[in-house]
Amino acid sequence: MPEVSMTVNGKPAKGQIEGRTLLVEFIRDNLGLTGTHVGCDTSQCGACVVHVDGRAVKACTIFAAEAEGAEVKTIEGMAEPDGTMHPIQAAFQDHHGLQCGFCTPGMVMSAAALLAENPTPTEAEIRDYLEGNICRCTGYHNIVKAIMAASGQDVSRVAAE
Amino acid sequence: MYAFEIDRPTTLADAVKALGAEESQALGGGQTLIPALKARLAAPARLVALSGVDEIKGICTADDGALCIGGGTSHADVAKGAGAYPALASLAANIGDPAVRNRGTIGGSLANNDPSACYPAAVLASGATVVTTNRQIAADDFFDGMFATALEDGEIITEVRFPVPEKASYQKFDQPASRFALVGVFVAKYPDGVRVAVTGASEDGVFRWSEAEAALSSDFSAGAVEGLSLSGDGMISDLHGSGEYRAHLVGVMTRRAVAAAG
Numbered sequence: 001m002p003e004v005s006m007t008v009n010g011k012p013a014k015g016q017i018e019g020r021t022l023l024v025e026f027i028r029d030n031l032g033l034t035g036t037h038v039g040c041d042t043s044q045c046g047a048c049v050v051h052v053d054g055r056a057v058k059a060c061t062i063f064a065a066e067a068e069g070a071e072v073k074t075i076e077g078m079a080e081p082d083g084t085m086h087p088i089q090a091a092f093q094d095h096h097g098l099q100c101g102f103c104t105p106g107m108v109m110s111a112a113a114l115l116a117e118n119p120t121p122t123e124a125e126i127r128d129y130l131e132g133n134i135c136r137c138t139g140y141h142n143i144v145k146a147i148m149a150a151s152g153q154d155v156s157r158v159a160a161e
Numbered sequence: 162m163y164a165f166e167i168d169r170p171t172t173l174a175d176a177v178k179a180l181g182a183e184e185s186q187a188l189g190g191g192q193t194l195i196p197a198l199k200a201r202l203a204a205p206a207r208l209v210a211l212s213g214v215d216e217i218k219g220i221c222t223a224d225d226g227a228l229c230i231g232g233g234t235s236h237a238d239v240a241k242g243a244g245a246y247p248a249l250a251s252l253a254a255n256i257g258d259p260a261v262r263n264r265g266t267i268g269g270s271l272a273n274n275d276p277s278a279c280y281p282a283a284v285l286a287s288g289a290t291v292v293t294t295n296r297q298i299a300a301d302d303f304f305d306g307m308f309a310t311a312l313e314d315g316e317i318i319t320e321v322r323f324p325v326p327e328k329a330s331y332q333k334f335d336q337p338a339s340r341f342a343l344v345g346v347f348v349a350k351y352p353d354g355v356r357v358a359v360t361g362a363s364e365d366g367v368f369r370w371s372e373a374e375a376a377l378s379s380d381f382s383a384g385a386v387e388g389l390s391l392s393g394d395g396m397i398s399d400l401h402g403s404g405e406y407r408a409h410l411v412g413v414m415t416r417r418a419v420a421a422a423g
Contacts, residue, residue, distance in 0.1 A: 063191070132258025
C-alpha cells in the first residue's frame with residue numbers, strides 16, 4: 001500500500017493509502033480531522049471544501065495521492081492555537097450564519113478562498129462564489145451577511161435578518 | 162469505487178510511459194472522472210494523474226497571435242490568464258463552481274467531450290488546434306460524437322491553440338443543478354468568416370450550425386439569424402427539456418451571442 005505525505009494545517013502528515021483513497025477520507029479517517037464534512041460525496045454540496053496549496057477544492061473529488069507534498073488547510077486550521085476564532089468564523093457566529101452547521105466548514109473555507117482573491121466582494125459576488133456550497137437551513141442570507149461582515153464591510157443593508 | 166493503482170508522474174515522458182500499461186487511464190482534474198469512478202461507470206486498473214505534470218500547464222501567445230493553453234491548465238487559470246481572448250476567459254469563469262474550476266482542466270474536458278460541456282464549443286467555434294503527445298488535430302476532426310474524440314489510447318492533450326477572433330461571445334443557458342449547459346452557443350467572427358458552435362443540444366455532441374455561419378458571415382447581426390431555426394430531431398430530450406425546446410434555445414442563444422459580441 002503506497003504512502004502519502006503532505007502538510008496539513010502546518011503540520012507534517014503521512015499515512016498509508018489505497019489508490020482510490022480520497023483526500024477527504026485521508027483527512028477524516030487517517031488524521032482524525034472530522035471537521036471536514038462529507039455531504040453528498042458527488043462534488044455538488046461543498047461541505048468538504050478544503051484548501052490545497054491555497055486553492056479551494058472539494059476534498060471528495062481529489063485523490064489523497066494527488067495531494068502528495070501539498071499544503072492542505074482544513075477548518076481545524078482556521079482558528080488560532082489558543083482557540084480564538086478566525087474572523088470569518090466569528091462573523092458566522094455574530095450574524096447567525098449557521099443553523100445545523102453541517103455545511104459550515106465548507107462555507108468558511110470557500111469564504112476564506114474568496115476573501116483571499118477578492119477582499120471586499122459585493123453581495124452578488126459572494127452569492128456567485130458560493131454556487132458550489134449548498135446550505136439547506138439558512139436560505140444563505142446570513143451566510144452572505146457574515147462573509148460581508150468578515151470582509152469589514154457594512155452589512156446593515158444586506159438581505160434579511 | 163473499484164480498487165485501482167494510481168501513478169503521479171511529474172514529467173510528460175513518464176506520463177506517456179505509465180499510460181502505455183494495460184488498462185491505464187489518464188486522470189486530468191478528476192471533476193468528471195472521479196464521480197464516474199464512484200458510480201462504478203469506469204474500472205481502470207491504473208490511473209495516471211496528470212496534475213503533477215507542470216510542463217502541460219500555463220498560457221502563452223504564439224508568434225502567429227494564437228492563444229496557447231496547456232492541456233493541464235485549470236479552468237480558474239484560464240479564467241484569469243486568457244485575457245487576450247475575453248470570450249474564452251468568460252466561458253472558463255462560468256464552468257461549474259469555484260472549487261471545480263480550481264481542479265478541472267481544459268485537456269480533461271476536451272478528452273471527455275461531454276455533450277453539454279462548454280469547452281468543446283469554444284474549440285470548435287475558434288477552429289482551434291488540439292496538440293497531443295502524438296500530433297496536431299484540427300477542431301473539425303477532433304470531436305467524434307457524444308463522449309468520443311479522435312484521441313487514441315494513451316494520447317495526452319498537451320496544448321490547445323486558439324486563433325483569437327475579432328469578436329466572440331459564448332452564451333450558456335445554465336442547467337442550474339449540474340451547472341452544465343442546457344444549451345450553449347459560441348459565436349466567433351474571424352476575418353475569413355464566422356463560426357458558430359453549439360453544445361448541450363445534439364445527441365451527436367458539439368456541432369457547427371452552418372446555416373447560421375453563412376448568414377452571419379455576410380451580415381454579423383442578431384437580425385441575420387432571426388428567421389433561422391433547427392429541427393428538434395436528433396436533439397437531446399430529457400427531463401430538463403425536450404428536443405424541440407433545445408432546438409429553440411439554440412436560436413435564442415445564437416442571437417444573444419451575436420448581440421453580446423457586438
